[in-house]
Amino acid sequence: MKELLQVYFILGSNNTDRDPLIVLEEALQGGVTLFQFREKGDHALQADVKVTLAQQMKELCHRYNVPFIVNDDVSLALDIGADGVHVGQDDMSITDIKKRCPEDWIVGVSATNQSEAEKAVADGADYIGVGPIFGTNTKKDAKRPIGLSGVKQIRAVAPSIPIVAIGGIQLTDVIPLMKVGADGVSIISAISQSEKPMQATQAFARHASYFHQGM
Ligand code: TPS
Numbered sequence: 001m002k003e004l005l006q007v008y009f010i011l012g013s014n015n016t017d018r019d020p021l022i023v024l025e026e027a028l029q030g031g032v033t034l035f036q037f038r039e040k041g042d043h044a045l046q047a048d049v050k051v052t053l054a055q056q057m058k059e060l061c062h063r064y065n066v067p068f069i070v071n072d073d074v075s076l077a078l079d080i081g082a083d084g085v086h087v088g089q090d091d092m093s094i095t096d097i098k099k100r101c102p103e104d105w106i107v108g109v110s111a112t113n114q115s116e117a118e119k120a121v122a123d124g125a126d127y128i129g130v131g132p133i134f135g136t137n138t139k140k141d142a143k144r145p146i147g148l149s150g151v152k153q154i155r156a157v158a159p160s161i162p163i164v165a166i167g168g169i170q171l172t173d174v175i176p177l178m179k180v181g182a183d184g185v186s187i188i189s190a191i192s193q194s195e196k197p198m199q200a201t202q203a204f205a206r207h208a209s210y211f212h213q214g215m
Contacts, residue, residue, distance in 0.1 A: 001106070001126055001127055001162040001183075002162045002183040002184070002212075003212070004033050004034045004067065004106075004184075005034060005127060005162055005163075005164040005183045005184030005186075006031045006033045006183070006184040006185075006205065006208040006209060006212060007031060007032050007034075007184060007185065007187070007201060007204045007205045007208055008032075008033065008034040008035075008164050008166075008184055008185065008186035008187070009024075009027050009034075009035050009036070009186075009187055009188075009191055009201065009205075010035070010036040010037075010038050010071070010166075010186060010187070010188045011023065011024055011035070011036075011037065011038065011057075011062050011188065011191075011192055012028075012037065012038045012040060012041070012044065012071075013039060013043075013044070013045050013053060014037040014039075014041055014042055014043050014044060015038075015138065015188050015189065015192040016191070016192045016193065020053065020057075021053075021056055021057065021060060023191075023192055023197050024057055024060055024061075025060055026196075026197040026201075027197045027198065027200075027201045028060065028061065028063075028066060028196040029064075029198045029201075030197065030199065030200065030201025030202040030205065031199040031201055031202055031204075031205035032064075032066055032078040032201055032205075033040050033066065033067050033184070033205070034066065034067055034069065034106075035057070035061045035067070035068055035069065036070070036071055036086055036186075037053075037054050037057050037058075037068065037069070037070050037071060037082075038071035038072075038086075038188075039053070039054075039071070039073075040071065040072075041139075041140060041166050043105050045163055051076065051079070051080065052179075054070065054076060054082075055080050056079055058080055058081070058082060058157065059181075060073065060101075061155040067083035067084065067106060068082050069082060069083060069084045069085060069086050069106060069108070070082045070084075070086070071078060071085070071086050071087075071090065072083050072086070072087055072091050073085075074087075074092050074097055074100065074101070075099075078100065078101065078137065081093075082106055083105065083106055083107070084100070084101075084105045084106030084108070084126070085097060085106075085107060085108075086107075086108040086109070086110070086129065087107075087108070087109050087110070088109070088110045089109070089110060089111075089112075091178065092192045093123070094107055094120065094123035094124060095123055098123075098124065103189040106127070107124075107125055107126050108125060108126055108127045108128065108129055108164075109123075109125045109128055109129070110128070110129045110130075110131070110166075111128040111129070111130055111154065112130075112131070112132075112143050112146060112150075113153075114153055114154055114157045114158075115153070116128075117130070117154045117157060117158045117161070118157055118158065119141060120158075120161065121158050121161050125161065126162065127161065127162035127163065127164060127183075128149070128154075128158070128161055128162075128163055128164070128195070129164050129166050129186060130146075130151055130154050130163050130164065130165050130166065130182070131145075131146065131150075131165055131166040131167035131186075132144075132145050132146065132167025132168060133145060133146060133147060133148070133150070133151065133165050133166065133168060133169060133173070133177065134147070134167055134168030134169065134173070135167075135168050136167045136168040136188075136189075136213050137169075137189070138188045138189050142167065145167065145168070148176055148177065148180050149180075151163070151165055151177060151180045151181055151182055152180040152181060154181075155180065155181030155182075162183050163181060163182050163183050164182065164184045164185065164186045164189075165177045165182040165184075165185050165186065166185070166186035169186070169187055169190060169195060170190050171190070171200075171203050171204060172176070173185070174204060174207035174208055174211070175207055175210075175211055178208065178211040179211075184208055185204065185208060187204065188206075191204070
């Protein structure tokens with residue numbers, strides 16, 4: 001799991017002005033290790049159109065052997081045969097998801113503080129998305145940024161759960177975040193808004209794997 005979290009890319013149709021399938025393919029070519037489909041916010045696709053995009057993104061990810069995770073929408077994830085879901089604190093509980101989902105599903109949850117992280121561990125989450133680390137324009141209802149020290153505090157009470165850091169992350173943040181206990185980084189805009197998503201992803205992948213191999 002920790003290896004899969006190295007470069008965790010998240011994308012929805014409104015995170016780019018380009019064709020999201022092209023942006024996703026370029027990112028996959030650059031070395032995304034895990035992908036999350038997150039169709040939320042202004043002009044988010046609904047119903048059939050959302051299902052079709054999810055299906056196409058899943059097929060694309062699988063062509064690159066990258067697991068496909070759905071944000072929040074457990075029914076959609078089950079319907080299209082996703083590899084897991086990511087939920088927030090206000091979404092379906094890990095316990096309820098585990099009752100409905102295949103045994104090998106990857107189930108992740110967002111955590112902003114130590115108590116949310118401890119609960120995620122107790123509930124059997126496969127990983128936690130820790131953040132927002134920095135300010136982010138991508139998520140409208142984002143909580144207050146927790147910084148590097150927030151990751152350090154969560155790592156102290158949850159020594160072994162896989163942690164991915166998220167929120168306003170840029171390339172130069174990768175090594176400092178991994179030094180305080182993150183196993184990888186999750187990114188939307190630094191890849192989706194990049195003019196060259198493949199090169200941007202490659203650079204994230206190099207930084208993250210450099211750390212994994214023991215710097
Ligand atoms: C793995 N979340 C926290 S900050 C943020 C999101 C979507 C915006 C990042 O965008 N952890 C995981 N998945 C999630 N969906 C969340 C947390 C929630 P940017 O990189 O553009 O700042």
